[in-house]
Amino acid sequence: MGHCCSKSAAVSVANNNHDSSTSTAVPVPPSKQAPVAPSPVAGDVRNTPSHSFTASPFPSPLPAGVAPSPARTPGRKFRWPLPPPSPAKPIMAAFRRLREARPIPEENNQAAAEVEEGGGERGLDKSFGYAKNFGAKFELVKEVGRGHFGHTCSAKGKKGELKGQSVAVKIISKAKMTTAIAIEDVRREVKILKALSGHKNLVKFYDAFEDANNVYIVMELCEGGELLDKILSRGGRYTEDDAKVIVVQILSVVAYCHLQGVVHRDLKPENFLFATKEEDSPMRVIDFGLSDFIRPDQRLNDIVGSAYYVAPEVLHRSYSVEADMWSIGVITYILLCGSRPFWARTESGIFRSVLRADPNFDDTPWPTVSPEAKDFVKRLLNKDHRKRMTAAQALTHPWLRDERRAVPLDLLIYKLVKSYVRATPFRRAAIKALSKAITEDELYYLRAQFALLEPKHGYVSLDNFRTALMKNATDAMKESRVHDIINVMEPLSHKKLDFEEFCVAAVSTYQLEALEGWEKIASTAFECFEREGNRVISVEELAQEMNLGPTSYPLLKDWIRTSDRKLSFLGYTKFLHGVIIRTSNTRHR
Known part of the structure; x- marks a missing residue:
């Protein structure tokens, strides 16, 4: 679970006899595939055949009938679908990481475990500092889910605050932790669960324990089953109103995670469980085994996730929280039409489809789906991550908008304002014209x-930004260093922003360009810029404004009108982006 080459995905694609960029069938395993029972608890998403794993080399502390956790560490990254952008250095670095994280062959698991325990050359510190009295506090009942990273059991509290209460326990064998990376993964998962637990749509974390053999993560027991099973039980798709209820819950918890500096990296219907069996049960997001802390301006490069839901920039090995928004777009597409937006017979075919194909919005039922819903999905499945809506923005989209529902604070606002307060006067004038359109x-x-x-x-200052962030702070913010963004916003300490200037500072050119009315917005903005901000500028000065060198001069010449040496419409739109995006069909002279 959590890998693009997960068993369920591999089996489902292997049994299909055709290859296309979109699927016309609901995301249900083919009839030839053995039925798989749902996982009604946090931690793992699908039971897999017991013969897929080997037994732990340690004596099992579990009751009869409960199999031990798989005693090996699967590779965290799937096969490279395409050559990486840079031909040499990234490949060698990837191979080094794969060698370090390579699982020990099954026949050598016992020997390796003995070497580690004996403090040999492969010895690793597998002490986490968690409480060691799991057996005294909980009684395991039965196994209810199994995945690559461990298995999940239901349990009963024997004493303490959880006495008599049913809980879910994710059990990870220490024999499986064959690398320092694997150990850190478990430590980070517990940190994230502990820091974020409290949101109504995030699985509750109770405690973590360990003994000589295993780590035990105790969480809320979710008995309502997976979102995937709900989709299948409805014949493959939801009505728009029912889909909205699901999507709002997903966006709410993802907005919370992103504000704290946590990217989930494995959002899919299997990782959303319903808390109870009631029809209106709230959902919980689970499985933070692949999640990570991320700084506001950081890009991640390790390829993780599930094939059908992986974002293009993840395959290019440079991504941030926007990758989660792509996954939500895929989930919403499935909810509304019952098929995957990107599909192929093979894993590499899926990746090519994600990178090159466009989702199908022409076939049934899309002609009957509202324009707002289609626009919502399209703005999440934009291959340019900069044009994708954030979770907070998505909650204000016309398809989901509800004035009675609170909108979460968006870290994107901080990033945009940070860039604005450090911008040159000429760039501020260009953005100001855009904000008026x-x-x-x-x-x-x-x-x-x-x-x-x-x-x-009517004004906000640096103190307002700092206070708003602190009001939403958790321990996760410390790990992800989200507060560092306040330090680079220091120029704001000497000024105040009214709402008009706040709009100038917080407008995103890339996201506006994703709108269907972008041409009209750009034209209106340029007319305003001509009146109030356009001025004579040399190629050298323009290059300096954009932090470009002399090699860019031939290109920038096309951005300046020969008649009056001011920016043309083309130059204005390119200048707003700061990079070359496309050539507009509209021309102003």
């Missing part, structure tokens, strides 16, 4: 974010 839908989101900063007398 934004749509009412974008203004709705900006008003909500401005209100969350609790302006005083």
